[in-house]
Each structure stands twice: as C-alpha cells, then as structure tokens.
Amino acid sequence: MELLPEGQRNTATEVTWEDQQRINKFSTIIAKKDEQSAILEKLKTDKEYLDDLSLEIELLDEDEKIQYKIGDAFMLLKVEKAVEKIEQDNEKLSTRINEVCDLIDSYDDQLGELKKYLYAKFGNNINLER
Amino acid sequence: MADILKPKNTNPRGIPEAPFIDKVENVVKNPDTDFDMIMQMFQQRLQQYKYMELSKKQQLADLNTKIPDIEKNLDVIKHITETKEEGDEELETNYELNDTLYTKATIDVEKLESVYLWLGADVMLEYPLDEAVQLLDERLEKNNEQLKIVKEDLEFLKENITTMEVNTARLYNWDVERRKKLK
Numbered sequence: 315m316e317l318l319p320e321g322q323r324n325t326a327t328e329v330t331w332e333d334q335q336r337i338n339k340f341s342t343i344i345a346k347k348d349e350q351s352a353i354l355e356k357l358k359t360d361k362e363y364l365d366d367l368s369l370e371i372e373l374l375d376e377d378e379k380i381q382y383k384i385g386d387a388f389m390l391l392k393v394e395k396a397v398e399k400i401e402q403d404n405e406k407l408s409t410r411i412n413e414v415c416d417l418i419d420s421y422d423d424q425l426g427e428l429k430k431y432l433y434a435k436f437g438n439n440i441n442l443e444r
Numbered sequence: 445m446a447d448i449l450k451p452k453n454t455n456p457r458g459i460p461e462a463p464f465i466d467k468v469e470n471v472v473k474n475p476d477t478d479f480d481m482i483m484q485m486f487q488q489r490l491q492q493y494k495y496m497e498l499s500k501k502q503q504l505a506d507l508n509t510k511i512p513d514i515e516k517n518l519d520v521i522k523h524i525t526e527t528k529e530e531g532d533e534e535l536e537t538n539y540e541l542n543d544t545l546y547t548k549a550t551i552d553v554e555k556l557e558s559v560y561l562w563l564g565a566d567v568m569l570e571y572p573l574d575e576a577v578q579l580l581d582e583r584l585e586k587n588n589e590q591l592k593i594v595k596e597d598l599e600f601l602k603e604n605i606t607t608m609e610v611n612t613a614r615l616y617n618w619d620v621e622r623r624k625k626l627k
Binding site: 328329331334338339341344345346379381384385386387388389390437 | 464466467494516517519520523536537538539540546599602603606607612614
C-alpha cells in the first residue's frame with residue numbers, strides 16, 4: 315500500500331459490485347497470462363533445441379545408432395527412426411505453441427477492454443500497470 | 445455487523461466467497477467504536493485466503509511433477525510396444541542406474557510382456573503391457589481432473605483476495621476522509 319503524494323486527494327468514486335468483478339477478472343487474467351507466458355518461453359526453448367537437433371542429425375550416417383531420450387532413459391535408435399520421432403515431436407510442439415499464443419492473444423484482448431473501462435471510470439485512482 | 449463476513453456463497457470445494465462492501469457506511473455503523481475491529485476482521489480473512497492460496501499452490505506444484513512422470517512412463521511403454529510391433533528382438537538402452545550414473549542394458553523385447561509399476565507405499569506390481577497403459581491412462585486422467593480443480597480454486601481464491609484488498613483499501617480511505625472531516 316502506498317500513500318498518496320502531499321496535497322493529492324482520493325476523489326471518492328463509488329465502487330459497484332460490477333466494477334469489483336471487473337477488477338477481479340483483470341487480476342485473474344493477468345495471472346493466467348503470466349502462467350501461459352512462462353509456458354510459452356519453455357516451449358520455445360524446447361523448439362529451438364529440436365530445430366538444432368534436426369539439423370545436426372542430417373550430418374549423421376543413416377545406419378548409425380544414436381541415443382534418444384524417452385522418458386528418463388536413453389534408447390539406442392537408428393538415425394532414421396530418430397528423425398521420425400523428432401519430426402513427430404516437432405509437430406506436436408508447434409501445435410502447442412500456436413495454442414498458447416492464441417490463448418495469450420485472447421487474454422490481451424480481454425485485458426485491453428477491461429483496462430479501457432476501468433481507467434475511464436476510476437482514472438488516476440486505479441493503477442493497472444506493472 | 446459481523447454478519448458481513450459470513451459467507452453467502454461458496455465454491456464447489458466450500459471456499460467462502462469474499463464479502464463485497466456496497467457502501468462503507470452500511471458496514472461501519474459506529475466508526476468510533478467499531479472501525480478498528482472491522483478492519484482487523486477483514487485483514488484476518490485476507491490472511492486466511494492467502495494461506496489457502498499457498499497450500500493450493502503446493503498441490504499444483506505436486507501435480508505438475510506427477511503428471512509429466514506419468515506421461516514419461518507412457519512414452520516408454522509406447523516405445524516398447526512399437527519396437528515389438530516392428531519385430532525387433534532387442535532394445536538397447538542407456539538408463540539411469542542412480543543419480544547422474546547411467547549404464548547400458550539390452551532388453552529382450554520379444555519376450556517382454558509386462559512392466560512393473562510403482563503403486564506407492566513401497567509396493568511395485570507387475571502389469572501386462574496393455575493393462576499398464578490402461579492404468580497409467582486412468583491415473584493421468586484423474587490427475588488432470590485434479591489439476592483442473594486446483595486451478596479453478598486458485599482462480600477463485602485470487603478473485604477473493606483481490607476483492608478483500610480492494611475492500612481494505614476502501615475501508616481505509618473512507619476512514620481517512622472521515623477523520624479529516626472531524627478535524
């Protein structure tokens with residue numbers, strides 16, 4: 315909690331139940347957005363690793379066996395088979411990333427709407443920025 | 445006057461909904477005698493919500509480690525069945541024997557029909573491959589359901605915490621204004 319600067323007063327704006335619900339909505343969506351952003355970061359790193367991997371693996375001999383991690387163990391797989399797996403994983407990952415991006419976009423839209431409304435009503439009495 | 449903190453609604457898990465102050469005057473009828481006590485009651489409720497949020501977050505973290513574990517198990521079993529279907533006789537692995545210690549093993553997948561699953565409480569049981577998948581799928585589903593519920597609860601708590609914080613700020617501001625007028 316912060317004190318208002320000297321000389322500035324709280325212009326009393328009545329908070330209605332509807333306003334309260336909008337404020338609550340804002341705070342939950344912000345929390346959800348943070349959660350999804352963290353997930354997105356992680357997925358993007360995973361994707362980078364996979365992309366690097368699919369480039370590197372091109373350099374190997376097709377018949378050579380490599381160790382591919384499944385679960386917590388490494389399985390020895392033929393390169394050919396590993397490439398297949400990588401492609402599958404990559405596809406799955408891309409779909410996930412798109413889903414998460416869409417979700418974040420929809421949160422941003424909702425946040426924008428709520429911000430517009432809440433600032434219009436409460437002006438300087440409310441702070442919705444980080 | 446203490447009635448305001450009595451829950452009118454609860455969520456499906458019985459978490460009470462935070463009261464909303466319609467007009468501060470209606471809640472604090474005798475500011476000189478009651479204000480401090482009401483403020484204290486509100487702060488207490490806020491603390492209770494925060495405590496509950498903490499314990500739910502712990503549950504969430506537990507589920508977030510459990511679910512990937514189950515998924516990993518399923519991945520390995522799927523790989524075993526795939527290898528079997530392709531008619532390979534052996535499966536070479538490099539597995540974790542202990543933390544940071546890996547060693548090689550060759551699995552005779554042709555004769556491999558079952559896996560062992562930890563059931564908890566120091567019990568491990570042998571399951572045929574298909575039954576193991578079934579059991580793990582069921583567990584995965586249950587845990588995902590639980591995850592959904594915990595997330596719902598956390599969202600509900602978050603909303604109530606926000607309401608209580610706004611309430612506290614409004615009570616406080618109202619009191620400041622009131623005192624100014626008295627001077």
